[in-house]
Amino acid sequence: MKNLQAASLKYQDNQLWVLDQYLLPHQEVWLPCESVADMESLIKALKIRGAPLIGIGASLLVAHLASQQCSREQLIEAIAQLRQARPTAVNLMHCMDKMSAAVAKDEYIRALQTCAEEIFEQDIALCNSMANFGNELVQEGDQILTHCNTGALATAGVGTALGVIYKAHQANKKIHVWVDETRPLLQGGRLTAYELDHWQVPYTLICDNMAASLMAAGKVDKIFVGADRIAANGDFANKVGTYNLAVLAKHHDIEFYVVAPTTTLDIECENGEAIPIEQREPAEVKGVSGSFGQCQWAPNNAQVYNPAFDVTPAELVTGWVLDTGIYSQLDVHSGVLRML
Numbered sequence: 001m002k003n004l005q006a007a008s009l010k011y012q013d014n015q016l017w018v019l020d021q022y023l024l025p026h027q028e029v030w031l032p033c034e035s036v037a038d039m040e041s042l043i044k045a046l047k048i049r050g051a052p053l054i055g056i057g058a059s060l061l062v063a064h065l066a067s068q069q070c071s072r073e074q075l076i077e078a079i080a081q082l083r084q085a086r087p088t089a090v091n092l093m094h095c096m097d098k099m100s101a102a103v104a105k106d107e108y109i110r111a112l113q114t115c116a117e118e119i120f121e122q123d124i125a126l127c128n129s130m131a132n133f134g135n136e137l138v139q140e141g142d143q144i145l146t147h148c149n150t151g152a153l154a155t156a157g158v159g160t161a162l163g164v165i166y167k168a169h170q171a172n173k174k175i176h177v178w179v180d181e182t183r184p185l186l187q188g189g190r191l192t193a194y195e196l197d198h199w200q201v202p203y204t205l206i207c208d209n210m211a212a213s214l215m216a217a218g219k220v221d222k223i224f225v226g227a228d229r230i231a232a233n234g235d236f237a238n239k240v241g242t243y244n245l246a247v248l249a250k251h252h253d254i255e256f257y258v259v260a261p262t263t264t265l266d267i268e269c270e271n272g273e274a275i276p277i278e279q280r281e282p283a284e285v286k287g288v289s290g291s292f293g294q295c296q297w298a299p300n301n302a303q304v305y306n307p308a309f310d311v312t313p314a315e316l317v318t319g320w321v322l323d324t325g326i327y328s329q330l331d332v333h334s335g336v337l338r339m340l
């Protein structure tokens, strides 16, 4: 397989490497990934994360195993196992479907390697398209709020929602970004802040519970978020806390955009109720952990509710920014997502 390099994933000299996002921003540690167990563990621990990237990483791992003379049966098992690694981001399932089709071919080793390379390179192009379309929505001086991390760390390209922000900054639109820290795993405070620092984009880090007062003060012009799965009717799942922002945006009449590649569409899901929501470990809410270690503030026996995502209904969305264009409520209500 050819060498491939993304911000947090690389295939170099027949070895797959993952940048441990759990340790960012203070430690940049690249981990080798050599087995299904390795990749499954990295995905579940969000050491590799982001709807597009987990599909891309899993695909590269399967292609790597194929080049290591794994049998077709072992590869079929690997695909089935990786498909289960996380339940909400549909990109993973779409990628594993593509790899399943490839492993069924006579020349399955080459087919798997080509498929994984195409998935990687396609995502770069999808990110560029989303960024270009989304940038059309950004005016000079906009104050943009974003949630979680949707940048180069979560994709093979410039990102989804954060890719739009990156493009607007590159176009000298003098934007400012409000960054939700995004409890409980702090993807915003750790990863989005890290990316915006790197790109020298002006930003201010906030706790998630501060977004409402910023909107009330007229300090937010637009909101751009990512998605993990978009249903046929336009409802979508994204990092928990996204629904909060959508409701607040409606109340304050602020434009609210979801930015995602078409690989995040799942027209098998009629609406948001059909999207499986990952429930994660209580420890993530009882305290916090990262490159600094771990601390717990809640009592050991505290009951915890820790959904990794929530669902935003289509009626709260101003526009869907996909790699194929920008779609309005009217477009989506007419069923356009089923035709992409």
Ligand SMILES: CSC[C@H]1O[C@H](OP(=O)(O)O)[C@H](O)[C@@H]1O
Pocket (backbone or CB within 6 Å): 046, 049, 050, 051, 052, 147, 148, 149, 150, 151, 154, 155, 159, 160, 161, 187, 225, 226, 227, 228, 238, 239, 240, 308
């Ligand atoms: C472009 S990434 C999309 C999506 O994935 C993130 O979830 P996680 O950090 O749990 O992988 C977040 O919901 C982003 O918006």
